[in-house]
Amino acid sequence: xxxxxxxxxxxxxxxxxxxxxxxxxxxxxxxxxxxxxxxxxxxxxxxxxxxxxxxxxxxxxxxxxxxxxxxxxxxxxxxxxxxxxxxxxxxxxxxxxxxxxxxxxxxxxxxxxxxxxxxxxxxxxxxxxxxxxxxxxxxxxxxxxxxxxxx
Numbered sequence: 001x002x003x004x005x006x007x008x009x010x011x012x013x014x015x016x017x018x019x020x021x022x023x024x025x026x027x028x029x030x031x032x033x034x035x036x037x038x039x040x041x042x043x044x045x046x047x048x049x050x051x052x053x054x055x056x057x058x059x060x061x062x063x064x065x066x067x068x069x070x071x072x073x074x075x076x077x078x079x080x081x082x083x084x085x086x087x088x089x090x091x092x093x094x095x096x097x098x099x100x101x102x103x104x105x106x107x108x109x110x111x112x113x114x115x116x117x118x119x120x121x122x123x124x125x126x127x128x129x130x131x132x133x134x135x136x137x138x139x140x141x142x143x144x145x146x147x148x149x150x151x
Contacts, residue, residue: 010098015141016068018133026062027071028052039132039142041149051075076144089143100138102127 019027019035029048036043055063055071063071076082090096094104106123130138130146 008098011140012069012072014098014139015072016065018139018141018145019063019068019071026060026064027068028062032071035132035145036149039146039149041145041151043149072141075148077148081148082144085144085147086140088147089140093140098140100127100130100143102136 016027017023019031021031021034029045029052032052033043033045033048036048051071051074052063054074055067057067057070089100092100092104092108094107102123105126106120109119109123109126127136127138130142132142132145
């Protein structure tokens with residue numbers, strides 16, 4: 001079951017920008033597949049088309065911002081899984097601003113005995129792996145995409 005849980009408008013905007021790679025205001029099947037590949041996953045043409053068809057109300061071949069909330073709900077998936085992933089994100093987003101920074105990752109890693117090597121290097125590596133748009137911080141959309149789709 002796909003949920004249309006209340007998603008903050010800022011999260012939706014950040015997610016839309018990630019998907020709309022050519023910045024033309026439409027998310028295409030190709031852009032959806034490219035983003036999933038960018039996070040280290042793989043999506044068939046059929047899977048991508050199926051998701052797009054569910055969200056595309058006007059059948060114009062692309063998802064505009066008004067249709068994107070539905071696509072984002074489909075991509076996020078089952079409510080229980082998504083709530084768990086969101087909780088994990090919140091644990092690292094220490095200031096609650098919707099982004100994980102290298103500094104926040106370092107605080108979390110410092111409290112963790114699992115990492116034994118240079119904790120700053122580990123924090124930078126974690127951010128680099130999750131930072132799909134390479135802006136130096138990790139948004140929730142980046143976090144869930146990597147979490148769900150990286151192979």
